Structure formats: C-alpha cells, structure tokens
Amino acid sequence: MITLENVSKTYPPNIKALDRVSLSIKAGEFVSLVGQSGTGKTTFVRCLIGEEKPKEGKIKIGDWDITKIGKREIPYLRRQVAVIFQDFKLLPKKTLYENVAFALEVAGKSNAKIKSIVPQVMKIVGLGAKMHRYPNEVSGGEQQRAAIARALVYQPKVLLADEPTGNLDSINAQEIIDLLKKINEFGTTVILVTHNRDIVNRLKRRVITLHDGRVISDQAVGKYVL
Amino acid sequence: MIISILRAAKFSLQDIARNVWLSIVTVLILVLAFFSVNLLLSVQVISQAAIDTVRDKIDVSLYLKTDAPESEILALRAAISGIENVREVIYVSKQEALEDFQTRHKNNPDILEALRELDSNPLSPSLIIRPNDVNRYDGLIAELNRISNPIIESRNFDDHKLMLEKINMITERVNQAGFAVSLLFIFITLLVLYNTLRVAIYTHRSEIAIMRLVGASDWFIRAPFIISSLLYTLIGVVISGTVFYLFLNLLQPYLEAFFLNYDFNIIHYFQSNFAQFFILEFAAAAAINIIASLVAVRKYSNI
Ligand SMILES: Nc1ncnc2c1ncn2[C@@H]1O[C@H](COP(=O)(O)OP(=O)(O)O)[C@@H](O)[C@H]1O
Ligand SMILES: [Mg+2]
Numbered sequence: 444m445i446t447l448e449n450v451s452k453t454y455p456p457n458i459k460a461l462d463r464v465s466l467s468i469k470a471g472e473f474v475s476l477v478g479q480s481g482t483g484k485t486t487f488v489r490c491l492i493g494e495e496k497p498k499e500g501k502i503k504i505g506d507w508d509i510t511k512i513g514k515r516e517i518p519y520l521r522r523q524v525a526v527i528f529q530d531f532k533l534l535p536k537k538t539l540y541e542n543v544a545f546a547l548e549v550a551g552k553s554n555a556k557i558k559s560i561v562p563q564v565m566k567i568v569g570l571g572a573k574m575h576r577y578p579n580e581v582s583g584g585e586q587q588r589a590a591i592a593r594a595l596v597y598q599p600k601v602l603l604a605d606e607p608t609g610n611l612d613s614i615n616a617q618e619i620i621d622l623l624k625k626i627n628e629f630g631t632t633v634i635l636v637t638h639n640r641d642i643v644n645r646l647k648r649r650v651i652t653l654h655d656g657r658v659i660s661d662q663a664v665g666k667y668v669l
Numbered sequence: 670m671i672i673s674i675l676r677a678a679k680f681s682l683q684d685i686a687r688n689v690w691l692s693i694v695t696v697l698i699l700v701l702a703f704f705s706v707n708l709l710l711s712v713q714v715i716s717q718a719a720i721d722t723v724r725d726k727i728d729v730s731l732y733l734k735t736d737a738p739e740s741e742i743l744a745l746r747a748a749i750s751g752i753e754n755v756r757e758v759i760y761v762s763k764q765e766a767l768e769d770f771q772t773r774h775k776n777n778p779d780i781l782e783a784l785r786e787l788d789s790n791p792l793s794p795s796l797i798i799r800p801n802d803v804n805r806y807d808g809l810i811a812e813l814n815r816i817s818n819p820i821i822e823s824r825n826f827d828d829h830k831l832m833l834e835k836i837n838m839i840t841e842r843v844n845q846a847g848f849a850v851s852l853l854f855i856f857i858t859l860l861v862l863y864n865t866l867r868v869a870i871y872t873h874r875s876e877i878a879i880m881r882l883v884g885a886s887d888w889f890i891r892a893p894f895i896i897s898s899l900l901y902t903l904i905g906v907v908i909s910g911t912v913f914y915l916f917l918n919l920l921q922p923y924l925e926a927f928f929l930n931y932d933f934n935i936i937h938y939f940q941s942n943f944a945q946f947f948i949l950e951f952a953a954a955a956a957i958n959i960i961a962s963l964v965a966v967r968k969y970s971n972i
C-alpha cells in the first residue's frame with residue numbers, strides 16, 4: 444500500500460530530517476510512528492501528503508509515485524491521503540459543519556451530495572449535536588473530531604494523524620484514539636504519529652521508531668522503546 | 670465551473686460578513702483613497718479653468734471712428750479674422766457699446782443722467798480680438814499694428830505682456846506643483862491600498878494554508894479573495910463618488926463666485942467625466958487588489 448525506498452530529506456543548511464528511510468505499510472494497518480521531537484516525524488508526514496519532496500528515494504502509495512507528483516495532482520492526492528494535525532487547522536470563521544462541507548465544496552461536489560454526506564460523517568465522529576457551532580465554541584477534542592470528519596469525507600485510503608492528541612487532556616486523547624481505531628476498522632490505513640507512551644503501549648499495534656531521521660526499530664506489536 | 674464560481678462568491682460574501690470590522694476598515698480606506706484622488710483631480714481641473722479664464726480675458730481692442738460705416742467695419746473684421754493666430758474677432762457696435770456702458774454704470778445715476786443729456790451716442794464701435802495662442806501675442810500685435818485703415822481711431826494694446834508673463838509663470842508653477850502633489854498622492858494611495866490588502870490577506874494566511882490542506886486548487890483559493898477585492902473596490906468607488914458629488918455641490922457656490930461671469934461648473938465637469946473617473950479608479954484599484962491576492966496566496970500557501 445505505502446512503500447518508502449531510501450527516502451532522504453535535507454533542509455537547508457544541512458539538517459537531515461529523514462535519512463534513508465525504507466519501510467512498507469499494508470492496507471488496513473494501524474501503525475504508530477514514535478520518536479523524540481525533531482527526529483523527522485512531521486517531515487515524514489509532509490512527504491506523504493506531497494507537501495515536501497524528498498531529496499532522494501521513492502514514495503509510492505498504491506502504484507502512485509508521489510515523489511514525482513505535480514502541483515495540480517495534489518488536490519487528488521489529498522482525497523486519498525488525508526491528514527490531521529495537533530492544532531486541528533479548522534477555519535475559525537466557519538462552523539464545524541461548514542468546515543467539513545468546505546472540503547467537498549472545493550472539489551465541486553453537488554449541494555445534494557454535501558447535504559447527505561456531511562451530517563452522516565458528523566454523526567460518525569460524534570458531533571451530530573454540535574455541528575453548527577464555531578470552532579471556538581467547542582472543546583479541543585471536539586475540534587479534533589471535526590478535523591477528523593473533514594478528513595473522512597472522501598473515504599481516504601490513508602489517514603495520517605500528526606500528534607493529534609498533543610493539545611488534549613488524557614480523556615479526550617483516548618477518545619480520539621478510539622475514534623481512529625474505529626476508522627481503522629472500517630478499512631482505512633491509519634498512521635499515528637505520537638510521543639505518548641501510554642497510548643502506544645495500550646494500542647498493541649505495529650510501532651515504528653525514528654531517531655535522527657532514521658528508522659531504529661520496527662515491531663509488529665510494539666512498545667514505546669525510547 | 671458555475672458551481673465553483675457561485676461557491677467562491679458565497680465564501681467571499683460569508684467572509685466579508687463574518688469579518689465585518691476588517692471589511693468596514695478596508696472599504697473606509699478605499700473611500701479615503703479615492704476621495705483624495707478625486708479631490709486632487711478637481712483641484713487640477715479648477716486651477717486649469719482659472720488659468721483659462723484669465724487667459725481668455727486677454728484681448729486687444731481696436732477702437733473705430735464713430736461714423737465708420739458698418740460695411741467697412743465688417744470688411745475690416747473679416748480681414749483681421751484672416752490673420753494667423755486670431756481666434757475670434759468680436760464686433761461691438763455703437764449701440765452695444767452704449768448698452769454695455771449703461772449696464773456697467775447702472776448704479777451711478779449721475780453718469781447715466783449725463784449720458785441721457787447727450788443727443789447722440791458718444792461711444793465708438795470697436796473690434797475685440799482674441800488670440801488663439803496667448804504665447805504668440807507679440808506677433809499678433811505686430812500684425813495689427815501693420816494694418817492701416819482710416820476707420821481705426823485708436824489701438825488699445827495696453828501692456829498685456831507683463832500680465833501674460835505672470836500668468837504663464839503661475840500656470841507653470843501650478844502645473845509643476847500639481848504634478849508633484851499628484852505623484853505624492855498617487856504614491857501614498859498605492860501604499861495605503863497595498864498595506865490594507867496586506868493586512869486583509871495576512872489575517873487570512875492560516876485559512877489559505879487550510880484551504881490548500883483540504884485540497885482546494887489555487888484557483889479556488891484565490892477566487893474568493895479576488896471577488897472580495899472587487900466588491901470592496903466597487904463599494905469604495907461608489908461611496909467615494911457619492912460623497913464627492915455632495916462635496917462638489919457644497920463647493921460649487923464658492924466656485925461660481927470665484928469664476929464670475931465665466932461658465933464653469935465643476936459638477937457638470939464631474940458628471941460628464943464621471944464614467945471615466947469611475948472606470949479608471951476601479952480598474953486601477955482592482956488591478957492592485959488582484960495582484961496582491963495572487964501574490965499573497967502563493968506566499969501563504971504552505972501548511
Ligand atoms: N521547514 C524547515 N526548514 C528547516 N528545517 C526544518 C524544517 N522543518 C523541519 N526542520 C528540521 O528538521 C528536523 C525534523 O523536524 P520534524 O520533522 O518537524 O520533527 P518532529 O516532527 O519529529 O518533531 C528538525 O531538526 C527540524 O528542525
Ligand atoms: Mg512534529
């Protein structure tokens with residue numbers, strides 16, 4: 444499903460954010476990517492969504508080599524590989540509903556389709572009752588749920604979550620992780636970037652550990668090793 | 670495609686409404702900018718009109734003998750009309766001169782009484798000659814001096830030359846100052862516009878990044894900004910035009926007093942040139958807006 448072959452990314456002047464990373468992730472997996480801060484986890488995510496081009500190596504999603512992707516293809520990639528972040532990245536002047544609908548509107552989907560999909564997805568993430576509020580009128584956990592809803596509207600093959608619980612307390616964090624597990628059960632490949640030891644240990648799934656841009660461990664049922 | 674345009678328009682209107690203070694400030698600054706430009710243009714138009722009025726009053730009079738026959742006067746008039754650089758030759762007959770004299774002294778009963786006591790009209794007919802180009806006034810005087818016709822009684826070529834030089838100097842200064850002030854104003858206006866847009870777009874920088882994140886194409890990110898810019902500009906031009914029109918109405922009585930007897934109406938001028946003002950200002954501001962939007966979207970596109 445996702446394969447990286449010797450992927451390296453260097454930022455100027457000479458920061459090796461990723462150093463010859465090779466790995467593969469099968470469809471339907473739930474993978475945790477862990478490591479100290481500054482070890483290239485976000486860079487890994489940005490390479491997978493086409494925001495950064497690696498200096499060397501190949502990244503393939505299915506048969507699609509996204510290291511060669513053009514700017515015009517990025518909107519299509521985003522529908523296959525969705526992403527959520529620690530800071531939610533919701534539009535503050537739009538309601539949660541409008542934020543989710545926006546992802547469909549930009550792609551020219553019909554109003555009828557939007558009206559049927561959005562409430563459904565909002566219900567899946569548990570925001571049915573609060574979908575007409577603005578982001579600053581709900582909790583961080585609820586904002587992250589809205590971001591997840593927005594990521595889900597295209598039924599992406601892959602969901603990348605870059606420290607999605609970084610701004611949340613442990614109860615809200617666990618709820619978000621449970622939601623990601625539920626999404627994974629529906630068939631979406633989930634890659635969870637985190638440095639929360641408890642979460643990783645409780646998941647009992649595959650854990651990939653990065654250190655200074657290199658993969659230093661990759662365990663099928665992993666523990667947080669650092 | 671149509672649905673995209675409609676959606677871009679919807680996003681633009683939503684954004685204007687939900688950032689209502691920023692929208693008001695943006696429009697206000699646009700209004701002030703347009704108002705200043707309009708004011709500057711008017712000052713130039715008025716000063717040019719003032720200069721023209723004075724230049725127009727520069728003329729040369731040929732006083733003719735009181736008994737000069739009409740036919741000869743008309744022949745002389747025709748001859749002078751043929752001289753190069755003569756714009757018009759006005760024939761003031763004895764009768765007209767009298768009427769003119771009477772109206773000029775209508776508040777002075779003594780003079781009118783004295784005039785009435787005379788049996789016949791004591792005033793002489795005259796030809797008033799206006800040059801095309803006041804700068805070649807000397808040549809015209811020389812030509813007129815060369816005419817020898819027995820019906821000419823006297824030539825009043827007062828020293829217009831000094832006055833002319835003064836006018837020319839004033840004109841030049843007004844033009845220079847006007848040009849400098851115009852440049853300064855336009856520069857300030859552009860700067861203010863550019864900065865307003867930068868602020869407007871800066872407040873949207875995270876939104877631009879988020880739009881990209883969810884897979885909006887560049888076109889889709891830019892379109893709402895461009896539509897908003899065009900709307901702001903349109904509203905700005907309309908408001909500044911209306912306010913300026915009211916302002917001119919207040920100004921017109923003073924101008925009329927200043928341009929006594931001279932047909933100058935700034936409101937008419939404004940009305941007949943309004944479409945041009947409107948289109949030019951709109952086009953210039955819209956161009957700046959669009960360029961700023963395009964540049965900003967590129968700049969703030971990274972997540
Ligand atoms: N845009 C950038 N320009 C320069 N250096 C960067 C940039 N983004 C990240 N880095 C550097 O690359 C390294 C990896 O960063 P990142 O992938 O964000 O790490 P993590 O997400 O694991 O904390 C860090 O040393 C960071 O300082
Ligand atoms: Mg990071």
